[in-house]
Amino acid sequence: MESRNWIGGEWSTPKGGEMTVYNPSDTKQEVGVLHLSQADDVLQAGDAARRALPGWAGLTWAQRGEHLYRLAAALEAHADEIATLASTEMGKPISEMRGEVTRGIHLLRYYAAEGVRAIGQVIPSTQSQVLQYTKRVPLGVVGIITPWNFPVAIPIWKIAPALICGNTVVWKPAETASLTATRLVELFAEAGLPGGVLNLVIGTGSTAGSALIEQVELDGVSFTGSTATGKHVAAICASRNIKYQTEMGGKNAAIVLADADFKTTIPALVSGAFRSAGQKCTATSRIIVEESVYDQLAAALRDAVKDLYVGHALDPKSYLGPVASKAQFEKVSSYVRMADQAEVVARGTAQVDPASGHYVLPTVVAGVGVDHPLVQEEIFGPVTALLPARGVDEAIELCNKTVYGLSAAIFTQDLSNAIRFLEEAEAGMVRVNLETAGVEYQAPFGGMKWSSSHTREQGQAALDFYSQVKTCAVYYGG
Structure with missing residues (x-):
C-alpha cells in the first residue's frame, strides 16, 4: 500500500x-x-x-x-x-x-x-x-x-x-x-x-x-x-x-491499599501497564503499594506477568505485541537496561522470536527511588515501577509526585479512602478499583499539570x- x-x-x-x-x-x-x-x-x-x-x-x-x-x-x-x-x-x-x-x-x-x-x-x-x-x-x-x-x-x-x-x-x-x-x-x-x-x-x-x-x-x-x-x-x-x-504525557499511578481485592486489582494493574505494550498516555507506569501487602502483590504480579502471551499483532492470542517502531524499541530498551540494573520483580516471555520484531518483554521493576527516571519519566512501553508506601497519606503523596497529571487509580474497599483519593489526586481522570486506562468515549478526556x-x-x-x-x-x- x-x-x-x-x-x-x-x-x-x-x-x-x-x-x-x-x-x-x-x-x-x-x-x-x-x-x-x-x-x-x-x-x-x-x-x-x-x-x-x-x-x-x-x-x-x-x-x-x-x-x-x-x-x-x-x-x-x-x-x-x-x-x-x-x-x-x-x-x-x-x-x-x-x-x-x-x-x-x-x-x-x-x-x-x-x-x-x-x-x-x-x-x-x-x-x-x-x-x-x-x-x-x-x-x-x-x-x-x-x-x-x-x-x-x-x-x-x-x-x-x-x-x-x-x-x-x-x-x-x-x-x-x-x-x-x-x-x-x-x-x-x-x-x-x-x-x-x-x-x-x-x-x-x-x-x-x-x-x-x-x-x-x-x-x-x-x-x-x-x-x-x-x-x-x-x-x-x-x-x-x-x-x-x-x-x-503521563506518568500514571495506581495505588494498592492493604484492603484491595486482588481478584480485581491484579488484572487491572496488568491491563493498565501492558496492554498496547504500555504505549498509552494513560498506561499504569507506577504501582504504589501499601507496605503490609507489598510482597504479596509483587508475587501476584510475578505470576500474572509470566503467563502473558507476547506475540505477533495478528495473533488473536496476543496480550501484547511489539512496540510500534525501531525508534520506539530503542527508546524503551534504554529504560529496560535501567530496570536490569535495579530489581526486576517480574518479566514475561515471548511466544515468538523476540529478534523477529520490535518486541519488549513486560517488566515490573523495584528497588528504585522516587526520583529515578523509571519513576519520573514517561517510558511509553511495557515497563512499570513498584513503590512501597507506609499508608494512604504517603501513597497519595507519591501519586502526586510527578510533573504529569493525566490519570490515576486506587484499589481499596474503604469508601473514605477512595473518596479522599478522588479529592486529593492531582489528575484529570481518577478511578476507583479500575485501571488507569480505559476512559469511555462519552466522558471528558484530559489531564492536569503538564499532561494537558x-x-x-x-x-x-x-x-x-x-x-x-x-x-x-x-x-x-x-
Missing part, C-alpha cells in the same frame, strides 16, 4: 521524499510506502479547507450529522480491514485494534447525534421585549495532529466533533499511522464527505507539522503527542492567537473546544 494526500476532494502523491513502513511484528515484512509532503502541499490543504468552510458551516447541524452517520457506516463495513491494517502498521494486537475501531464507529455516531441537540440557551434579559440567547458557531479551519498509538480512535475523537461543529479540517497523522490514515480517508471520501471538508497531508512533523502550525491560516489546533512537541505547538499557536489544545493544556477531549467537552459562543439579542418591541 502507498500513502496519498487528499486535498480539496482530490487525491495526489506528494514529492517530498519516501519512507518505507515495516511490520513491527515481523520487521522483514514491508507494509507499504509513505510519500511525504512538502510545505506547499500543506498550504494547499489549508487553502482547500478555507474554501470549503462556508459551504460546510452553512449546512444545518442535522445535515452535518447525516454525513457523520455515513462515515460511521463506512467504517463499520470495513472494520476488520482497518483493524488488520493498523495492527500490521503499528503493532497493536488485533483483539485490541478491533475494539479501537468499534470505538471509532461509536464516536462518529455519538457526535452525529449532536446534529439534533441543543446548541445554545435562552438567557433572561433585564430589558423587556428582548430575546437573548447563545449559540455555538464554528471556529473555522482546524489543524489536527495525531499520534500513532491510537491510529483510529484519536483521529476520530478529534475530527468528528470538529466536523459536527461546522469546522473544516487539515489532518496530519503520525508517520507510523499514515497508511491507516490514508485508508480511513479513502472510506470517508467514498462515503460522500464533500471535498475540502477533511484534508489529509502525510509527512514528517518537522516539515508538514511545522508548516501546518506556522504557516497555514488556522483558527484552531488539536495536538496529541509528546510533551516537548506539545509545548512547541502551544507556543506557536499562542503567538498566532490560534485556539489550541495539547494532550501530552487545560481543555478536554471527547464527550460534550469536545464541543466546547471546536466551537465558539455567540451571544445574540433581539429587541422585538414597537
Whole structure:
C-alpha cells in the first residue's frame, strides 16, 4: 500500500521524499510506502479547507450529522480491514485494534447525534421585549495532529466533533499511522464527505507539522503527542492567537491499599501497564503499594506477568505485541537496561522470536527511588515501577509526585479512602478499583499539570473546544 494526500476532494502523491513502513511484528515484512509532503502541499490543504468552510458551516447541524452517520457506516463495513491494517502498521494486537475501531464507529455516531441537540440557551434579559440567547458557531479551519498509538480512535475523537461543529479540517497523522490514515480517508471520501471538508497531508512533523502550525491560516489546533512537541505547538499557536489544545504525557499511578481485592486489582494493574505494550498516555507506569501487602502483590504480579502471551499483532492470542517502531524499541530498551540494573520483580516471555520484531518483554521493576527516571519519566512501553508506601497519606503523596497529571487509580474497599483519593489526586481522570486506562468515549478526556493544556477531549467537552459562543439579542418591541 502507498500513502496519498487528499486535498480539496482530490487525491495526489506528494514529492517530498519516501519512507518505507515495516511490520513491527515481523520487521522483514514491508507494509507499504509513505510519500511525504512538502510545505506547499500543506498550504494547499489549508487553502482547500478555507474554501470549503462556508459551504460546510452553512449546512444545518442535522445535515452535518447525516454525513457523520455515513462515515460511521463506512467504517463499520470495513472494520476488520482497518483493524488488520493498523495492527500490521503499528503493532497493536488485533483483539485490541478491533475494539479501537468499534470505538471509532461509536464516536462518529455519538457526535452525529449532536446534529439534533441543543446548541445554545435562552438567557433572561433585564430589558423587556428582548430575546437573548447563545449559540455555538464554528471556529473555522482546524489543524489536527495525531499520534500513532491510537491510529483510529484519536483521529476520530478529534475530527468528528470538529466536523459536527461546522469546522473544516487539515489532518496530519503520525508517520507510523499514515497508511491507516490514508485508508480511513479513502472510506470517508467514498462515503460522500464533500471535498475540502477533511484534508489529509502525510509527512514528517518537522516539515508538514511545522508548516501546518506556522504557516497555514488556522483558527484552531488539536495536538496529541509528546510533551516537548506539545509545548512547541502551544507556543506557536499562542503567538498566532490560534485556539489550541495539547494532550501530552503521563506518568500514571495506581495505588494498592492493604484492603484491595486482588481478584480485581491484579488484572487491572496488568491491563493498565501492558496492554498496547504500555504505549498509552494513560498506561499504569507506577504501582504504589501499601507496605503490609507489598510482597504479596509483587508475587501476584510475578505470576500474572509470566503467563502473558507476547506475540505477533495478528495473533488473536496476543496480550501484547511489539512496540510500534525501531525508534520506539530503542527508546524503551534504554529504560529496560535501567530496570536490569535495579530489581526486576517480574518479566514475561515471548511466544515468538523476540529478534523477529520490535518486541519488549513486560517488566515490573523495584528497588528504585522516587526520583529515578523509571519513576519520573514517561517510558511509553511495557515497563512499570513498584513503590512501597507506609499508608494512604504517603501513597497519595507519591501519586502526586510527578510533573504529569493525566490519570490515576486506587484499589481499596474503604469508601473514605477512595473518596479522599478522588479529592486529593492531582489528575484529570481518577478511578476507583479500575485501571488507569480505559476512559469511555462519552466522558471528558484530559489531564492536569503538564499532561494537558487545560481543555478536554471527547464527550460534550469536545464541543466546547471546536466551537465558539455567540451571544445574540433581539429587541422585538414597537
